[in-house]
Amino acid sequence: DPESYHSCPSYNVSSWASYMTNSPTMIVMIGLPARGKTYMSKKLTRYLNWIGVPTKVFNLGVYRREAVKAYKSYDFFRHDNEEAMEIRKQCALVALEDVKTYLNEEGGQIAVFDATNTTRERRDLILDFIQENAYKVFFVESVCDDPEVIAANILDVKVSSPDYPETHRERVMDDFLKRIECYKVTYQPLDPDEYDKDLSFIKVMNVGRRYLVNRVQDYIQSKIVYYLMNIHVHSHSIYLCRHGESEHNVQGRIGGDSELSPRGRQFASALREFIEEHKLSDLKVWTSQLRRTIQTAEELGVPYEQWKILNEIDAGVCEEMTYEMIQNTFPEEFALRDQDKYHYRYPGGESYQDLVQRLEPVIMELERQGNVLVICHQAVMRCLLAYFLDKSGDDLPYLKCPLHTVMKLTPVAYGCKVEMFYLNVEAVNTHRDRPLVSPHLSLWCSLLQYEILMENIKYSF
Amino acid sequence: MPRELTQNRIQKIWIPSKDGKPSMPRTSHGGPHLANPPTVIVMVGLPARGKTYISRKLTRYLNWIGIPTKVFNVGEYRREAVKHYSTYDFFKSDNEDAVKIRQQCALAALRDVKTYLTEEEGQVAVFDATNTTRERRDMILEFGAVNGFKIFFIESVCDDPNVIACNILEVKVSSPDYQDCNKTDAMEDFKKRIECYRMNYQPLDPDQYDKNLSFIKVIDVGRRFLVNRIQDHIQSRIVYYLMNIHVQPRSIYLCRHGESQHNLQGRLGGDSGLSTRGRKFAGALAKFVEEQNLKDLKVWTSQMRRSIQTAEALNVPYEQWKALNEIDGGVCEEMTYEEMRERFPDEFALRDQDKYYYRYPSGESYQDLVQRVEPVIMGLERQENVLVVCHQAVMRCLLAYFLDKSADEMPYLKCPLHTVLKLTPVAYGCKVESITLNVEAVNTHRDRPEEVKRGPSTLIRRNSVTPLTSPEPSKKPRIEGLDDTIIREVTPTQLTLCSTSHTTLALSTQHWLSEACLT
Numbered sequence: 002d003p004e005s006y007h008s009c010p011s012y013n014v015s016s017w018a019s020y021m022t023n024s025p026t027m028i029v030m031i032g033l034p035a036r037g038k039t040y041m042s043k044k045l046t047r048y049l050n051w052i053g054v055p056t057k058v059f060n061l062g063v064y065r066r067e068a069v070k071a072y073k074s075y076d077f078f079r080h081d082n083e084e085a086m087e088i089r090k091q092c093a094l095v096a097l098e099d100v101k102t103y104l105n106e107e108g109g110q111i112a113v114f115d116a117t118n119t120t121r122e123r124r125d126l127i128l129d130f131i132q133e134n135a136y137k138v139f140f141v142e143s144v145c146d147d148p149e150v151i152a153a154n155i156l157d158v159k160v161s162s163p164d165y166p167e168t169h170r171e172r173v174m175d176d177f178l179k180r181i182e183c184y185k186v187t188y189q190p191l192d193p194d195e196y197d198k199d200l201s202f203i204k205v206m207n208v209g210r211r212y213l214v215n216r217v218q219d220y221i222q223s224k225i226v227y228y229l230m231n232i233h234v235h236s237h238s239i240y241l242c243r244h245g246e247s248e249h250n251v252q253g254r255i256g257g258d259s260e261l262s263p264r265g266r267q268f269a270s271a272l273r274e275f276i277e278e279h280k281l282s283d284l285k286v287w288t289s290q291l292r293r294t295i296q297t298a299e300e301l302g303v304p305y306e307q308w309k310i311l312n313e314i315d316a317g318v319c320e321e322m323t324y325e326m327i328q329n330t331f332p333e334e335f336a337l338r339d340q341d342k343y344h345y346r347y348p349g350g351e352s353y354q355d356l357v358q359r360l361e362p363v364i365m366e367l368e369r370q371g372n373v374l375v376i377c378h379q380a381v382m383r384c385l386l387a388y389f390l391d392k393s394g395d396d397l398p399y400l401k402c403p404l405h406t407v408m409k410l411t412p413v414a415y416g417c418k419v420e421m422f423y424l425n426v427e428a429v430n431t432h433r434d435r436p437l438v439s440p441h442l443s444l445w446c447s448l449l450q451y452e453i454l455m456e457n458i459k460y461s462f
Numbered sequence: 463m464p465r466e467l468t469q470n471r472i473q474k475i476w477i478p479s480k481d482g483k484p485s486m487p488r489t490s491h492g493g494p495h496l497a498n499p500p501t502v503i504v505m506v507g508l509p510a511r512g513k514t515y516i517s518r519k520l521t522r523y524l525n526w527i528g529i530p531t532k533v534f535n536v537g538e539y540r541r542e543a544v545k546h547y548s549t550y551d552f553f554k555s556d557n558e559d560a561v562k563i564r565q566q567c568a569l570a571a572l573r574d575v576k577t578y579l580t581e582e583e584g585q586v587a588v589f590d591a592t593n594t595t596r597e598r599r600d601m602i603l604e605f606g607a608v609n610g611f612k613i614f615f616i617e618s619v620c621d622d623p624n625v626i627a628c629n630i631l632e633v634k635v636s637s638p639d640y641q642d643c644n645k646t647d648a649m650e651d652f653k654k655r656i657e658c659y660r661m662n663y664q665p666l667d668p669d670q671y672d673k674n675l676s677f678i679k680v681i682d683v684g685r686r687f688l689v690n691r692i693q694d695h696i697q698s699r700i701v702y703y704l705m706n707i708h709v710q711p712r713s714i715y716l717c718r719h720g721e722s723q724h725n726l727q728g729r730l731g732g733d734s735g736l737s738t739r740g741r742k743f744a745g746a747l748a749k750f751v752e753e754q755n756l757k758d759l760k761v762w763t764s765q766m767r768r769s770i771q772t773a774e775a776l777n778v779p780y781e782q783w784k785a786l787n788e789i790d791g792g793v794c795e796e797m798t799y800e801e802m803r804e805r806f807p808d809e810f811a812l813r814d815q816d817k818y819y820y821r822y823p824s825g826e827s828y829q830d831l832v833q834r835v836e837p838v839i840m841g842l843e844r845q846e847n848v849l850v851v852c853h854q855a856v857m858r859c860l861l862a863y864f865l866d867k868s869a870d871e872m873p874y875l876k877c878p879l880h881t882v883l884k885l886t887p888v889a890y891g892c893k894v895e896s897i898t899l900n901v902e903a904v905n906t907h908r909d910r911p912e913e914v915k916r917g918p919s920t921l922i923r924r925n926s927v928t929p930l931t932s933p934e935p936s937k938k939p940r941i942e943g944l945d946d947t948i949i950r951e952v953t954p955t956q957l958t959l960c961s962t963s964h965t966t967l968a969l970s971t972q973h974w975l976s977e978a979c980l981t
Contacts, residue, residue, distance in 0.1 A: 193686065211668065212689040217705060220844050227702045230692060258824075292467060295476045299465055307475065309830060320824075349795075355784060369695055 021054070021221040024137050025104040028113045028225070029127055031142035033188060034181050035154040037208065038143055041229065042115040043415050045141075048228055051388045052361060053354070054221065055109050059100055061116035064092040072164040075176050078183040093123070097130050104136065111221070119188040121196065139222050140202035141229065142191050150208055151181075158414050208234055231368045238281075239367055239389070240374040241382050242407040244293035245269050246428040249321070250404065253429075256313060256320040261296045264426055268405045269300035271424040275407060276301060276374070285373045287311065287363075294376045305376075310359050313378035317350025324433070339436045342398035353398050356384050364388055379431055382408075389417045399435045404428035472812050473829070474821040499610055500579040501696060503588045504602055506617035508663060509656050510629040512683065513618055516704070517590040518890050520616075523703055526863045527836060529696065530584050534575050536591035539567035547639040550651050553658040568598070572605055579611060586696070587611075594663045596671065603675075614697050615677035616704070617666050625683060626656075633889050683709055703840070709887075712846040713756075714864070716857050717882040719768035720744045721903040724796070725879065728904070731788060731795040736771045739901055743880045744775030746899040747851075750882065751776055756847045762786065762838075763851045772851050780851075785838050788853035792825025799908070814911045817873035828873050831859050839863055854906060857883075864892045874910050879903035 028045070030038040042058045049056035068088055069077070077085045093116065103109035118124055124140075131138045145151060155177050159165070165173045191197045191204060193215050203226050204213040212230060217223050245265025249257045261269065276284065286303055288294035289311035298305040319327050319334070328335045331348075338345045346352035351359075360381065367373060367385075375385065379402050387397040389410045402408075405428045409420040465478035503520070505513040517533045524531040541547070543563055552560045568591060578584035593599055599615070606613040620626065630652050634640070640648035666672045666679060668690050678701050679688040687705060692698050720740025724732045736744065751759065761778055763769040764786035773780040794802050794809070803810045806823075813820040821827035826834075835856060842848055842860075850860065854877050862872040864885050877883075880903045884895040 210691060212687075214687040214689065214705065216685055220706075220841060223702070223705055223844065226705065227698070230689065230701065231698055290475060292469075292476050295467060299467070299478060309833070358784070366695065369698070 021224070022110075022137065022219045024135060025109065026111050026137040026139060026221065027100060027104075027127070027131060028111060029118055029124070029138060029140045030113065030115050031118045031124070031140055031191065032144065033119065033184050034117065035151050035159060035177070036143040036145050037154060037205075037234075038117075038141075039115055039158070040234075040415060041141060041143065041205070041232075042113045044232060045225065045228065046111075046113055047388070047391045048364075049111055049225075050391070050393075051357065051364075053357065054111055056111040056113065057103055057109055058113045058115050059096045059103075061089075061092055061096055061114075064096050065089060066163060068092055075180040075183060078180050080183060080187050093126070097127070101130075101134060104134075117184055119184055119190075121189045137218060137222075138201065139218075139225065140191060140200060141225075142202060142204045144190065144204060144206050145208060147207055161414075203229060205229060228365070228368075231365055233369070235371070236412070237371045237373075239372075239410045240407055241385055241402075241410065242272070242374070242376055243378055243382055243402060243404055244288075244291075244297045244376055245272075245426075246404050247293040250429050250431060253323040253325075254321050255324070255327075256316040258291050259293060261293055264405075264428055265293070265297070266300070268424060268426045268428070269297045271405075271426050272297065272407070273301045275422065275424060276303070281372050281374075283371055285370060286376065287373060288376045289313065289378065289381070291378070294378070297376050308363065310363060311375070311377045311381055314353070314356050314380035315347065315350040317347035319347050319350070342435075343394040353380065353384065354394070356380060360384050390419065391416070401432055403430065403432065471808075472816050472820050473827065474823060498585075499612060500584065501586045501612040501614055502575060502579075502602070502606055503586060503700070504593055504599070504613060504615045505588065505590050506593045506599070506615055506666060506677075507619065508594065508659050509592065509652070510626050510634060511618040511620050512629065512680075512709075513592075513616075514590055514633070515709075515890060516616060516618065516680070517588045519707060520700065520703065521586075521588055522863070522866045523839075524586055524700075525866070525868075526832065526839075528832070529586055531586040531588065532578055532584055533588045533590050534571045534578075536564075536567050536571050536589075539571050540564060541638060543567055550655040550658060553655050555658060555662055568601075572602070576605075576609055580609070592659055594659055596664045612693060612697075613676065614693075614700070615666060615675060616700075617677060617679045619665065619679060619681050620683060622682060678704060680704060703843075706840055706843045708844070710846055711887075712848075714842060714847075714885045715754075715849040715882055716860055716877075716885065717747065717849070717851055718853055718857055718877060718879055719763075719766070719772045719851055720747075720901075721879050722768040725904050725906060728798040728800075729796050730799070730802075731791040733767050735767055739880075739903055740768070740772070741775070743899060743901040743903070744772045746880075746901050747772065747882070748776045750897070750899060751778075751849065758847060760845055760848045761851065762848060764788065764853060764856070766853070769851045769853065783838060785834050786850070786852045786856055789828070789831055789855035790822065790825040792822035794822050794825065817910075818869040828855065828859065828869070831855060835859050865894065866891070876907055878905065878907065 028042075030042055032038050039058075039060060039062075042060070046056045046058050065088070066072070068091070076082060080086065096114065096116075100112040100114065103112055114127070116123075118127065118140075128138065152174070155174055156170075159177050160170055160173045165176075168176075191200070191202055193202075193204075193213060197215075199216065201216045201218050201222060203215075206212065209230070209232070212226075214226055217226060245261045245268035247265055248259040248262050249255070250265075251262050284303070286298055286301060286305035288298045288305055288307050290307045290309045291312055294311070295305075295307065316322075319331065322330065324335075334348065338347075343353045346355065363375075363385070367375075375382075377385070380398075382402040383397055383400045386392070386400050386402065386408065392400060403423075405424050405426045407422045407424065409422065411418045411420075467476045468479040469476050503517075505517055507513050514533075514535060514537075517535070521531045521533050540563070543566070544552070551557060555561065571589065571591070575587040575589060578587055589602065591598075593602065593615075603613055605611075627649070630649055631645070634652050635643075635645050635648040640651070643651070666675070666677055668679075668688060672690075674691065676691045676693050676697060678690075681687065684705070684707070687701075689701055692701060720736045720743035722740055723734040723737055724730070725740075726737050759778070761773055761776060761780035763773045763780050763782050765782045765784045766787055769786070770780075770782065791797070794806065797805070799810075809823065813822075818828045821830065838850075839860070842850075850857075852860070855873070857877040858872050858875045861867065861875050861877065861883065862869075867875060878898075880899050880901045882897045882899065884897060886893045886895075
């Protein structure tokens with residue numbers, strides 16, 4: 002019953018996530034500036050949200066920039082600058098209040114507290130907060146003493162930070178290095194042997210060369226550790242594309258296991274040229290186990306690997322039908338799908354939500370790899386893209402993944418750069434936009450009423 | 463022109479063909495490349511630190527997910543070479559003759575490792591020995607370098623006397639070494655044995671000497687881990703697995719849903735409800751669970767109606783996993799075996815030919831099931847007491863993991879309706895108790911057919927998900943064979959030999975090798 006389904010927000014949390022942990026968790030980052038804390042926070046948050054665990058980052062720097070409109074110099078960060086210290090502490094308390102709201106009232110399950118948290122005093126404050134609220138806590142400390150890595154980080158993300166709007170690169174580097182020195186004076190790393198031996202944490206050393214993992218409490222923490230151990234920062238690109246146009250595509254049928262159409266075969270050739278042009282070294286090629294992706298890969302003349310889990314979404318009883326046939330044969334199902342395309346499961350088939358769970362090992366392996374070309378399918382590609390571009394379950398099923406187009410994803414700073422390459426071979430369009438008319442007529446009416454009300458209020462002033 | 467594709471008849475995998483016959487696929491596999499080149503996992507640690515426990519459990523897991531793995535336990539080689547163990551004196555570091563024998567055993571084991579990885583299609587070899595000195599580990603590293611094997615160390619460090627005493631009681635006191643001793647004497651002797659090793663123990667040093675090695679240090683039975691330089695996918699999977707296992711006593715209960723309407727009609731798959739007898743079973747299960755009197759029992763079901771209905775009767779919270787759904791029968795869903803035989807006679811025959819790899823058209827195979835169900839296994843490892851209410855094929859998969867059954871045996875494991883299997887970890891394995899809840903049900907089991915003709919079409923086994931039973935640990939000492947190999951002179955510094963020995967053992971040869979490249 003879709004009505005009750007929507008009225009229980011907790012229902013949307015993937016049912017398999019609940020065995021992972023039995024209370025909200027705070028992930029607390031620790032480390033000097035330019036150690037990759039924000040990079041890890043954002044990436045981890047993106048991953049957790051994608052697998053269905055509602056997660057949010059709370060970055061203390063953002064709070065500080067709100068409180069102190071204009072950053073002048075590193076002097077703000079000196080530990081003997083009492084006024085600044087007070088402001089910074091206030092910011093931390095405000096951020097913690099927001100964490101509490103998120104975890105208690107907004108359906109959040111994990112809050113990532115992204116700040117230096119380099120002193121025991123600050124961490125003890127957080128531990129008190131945790132205890133008051135009966136949350137779990139997991140620390141992620143990043144330790145790095147390789148000056149090249151640190152300099153690269155600063156150039157990559159700090160130089161373009163709001164703190165340094167127009168200044169000269171070298172001046173920025175200089176100021177930032179001095180900022181780091183301020184923190185170093187009072188830095189107390191996690192001590193696994195004595196002071197911190199009962200805490201749950203992972204120490205990431207030198208960008209993943211080594212890890213120290215202490216007292217993992219539950220499944221979600223072990224997944225977080227596994228994820229952090231698989232990500233790397235080497236530059237690489239991931240290419241996503243669909244199989245060439247298939248016979249079913251031409252007939253407007255979904256699913257099935259048909260062959261490439263003549264235009265699909267043309268695309269496969271164009272894809273081979275594309276790969277040759279881009280001179281990708283050590284490119285791995287992955288396909289699904291459906292004929293149309295394998296036929297596409299065959300044309301490339303390079304080794305490829307088949308993954309069953311890259312197969313297209315299983316449309317169950319609707320397999321091989323056209324959308325028209327579905328609408329005629331299963332009109333209710335057809336309407337339900339448009340209501341909530343992400344959670345909607347075809348009878349005897351799968352939902353996008355199921356797909357995400359199925360695809361998780363692919364994502365993990367993509368994180369480990371270098372250059373990879375994934376030849377897959379529309380729904381699958383949408384899921385993978387949503388992971389890289391941090392798209393919600395709401396947007397995911399409507400991402401545009403046209404045939405005969407390759408998307409090149411390159412990690413950059415805190416996110417992903419996307420380049421689209423249309424390989425100039427015509428194909429049918431298989432995309433269905435989000436329906437314009439909201440199926441919830443009553444909701445739509447209330448929204449309309451609300452708008453009218455707001456308009457009235459506006460005019461009354 | 464792209465090559466023509468044909469679909470392999472059993473696995474339904476598309477591979478390129480020549481003239482309508484599947485050619486050897488250039489590269490297509492059932493799944494990703496997992497362990498290439500071969501890897502030697504080297505255990506490190508004092509006795510009674512759980513090395514063999516970890517070795518065997520890890521090997522069972524790797525074989526189940528399809529990576530051919532085997533344990534090489536040097537203690538077994540030693541027991542073959544030295545027929546009768548007398549006292550801990552054998553392990554004294556100044557016992558020259560014994561040191562030589564132990565060295566030879568290690569080398570023999572390494573030679574078998576090489577054979578396994580290069581000639582027997584093994585992908586991972588677990589070298590289970592103390593390996594507590596740098597000298598021994600350097601020898602192994604050289605062995606790896608010469609043969610092109612990756613080396614990954616697993617060190618177990620534990621100083622909790624309770625844990626150690628417990629380990630000794632559980633697995634050492636009953637070892638063949640102590641078959642003529644009483645418990646107390648055995649315990650005493652074993653403790654002294656540990657002291658012999660402790661004197662020369664050089665733990666892995668992540669800061670200096672060993673900083674470039676790939677390893678995981680497991681500290682205090684998993685309380686803490688130090689992980690250094692993971693090189694590849696398989697090492698990262700191994701680390702993940704080790705971080706999820708624990709040694710708390712607990713039991714895992716596996717059962718199927720109660721008898722369903724489809725069961726009564728002999729139909730496969732579908733999503734029918736419970737029959738009357740099925741509902742009766744659910745009630746009996748509730749009573750059974752109560753009687754077990756467990757603290758914190760977790761209950762997991764699939765997302766199919768029959769398993770949820772069964773759990774509902776228990777009146778406790780339960781969690782649904784789609785991954786626990788029954789095997790997808792594809793086009794054969796909801797048919798009886800008779801109907802399947804009539805409508806798809808070829809498929810019916812193919813399935814009997816190779817039930818593990820056989821994939822229903824548009825459906826799944828047992829091989830697919832293993833991949834699907836792996837996260838459930840990982841979850842089960844983390845948990846304590848769990849009851850899993852699932853389905854016949856799924857239960858066979860899970861059981862094969864816990865009882866170390868091969869792909870060949872898995873599809874024929876007996877998992878009758880209305881029967882609960884209680885699995886309790888004990889020593890190095892799993893104790894199974896089968897509890898029938900006394901509610902009648904149909905029998906859904908089909909035995910392996912008498913004449914199963916193996917067809918010519920075969921199966922792409924390599925890198926596909928193929929559980930193999932963990933092979934018997936190698937016992938053959940091959941010490942005699944060492945005479946034939948090239949023996950090189952060794953500089954005295956390579957072994958810490960001390961003065962006189964007082965062993966009464968007769969040695970067939972006084973030669974000892976320190977070169978790791980055994981030919």
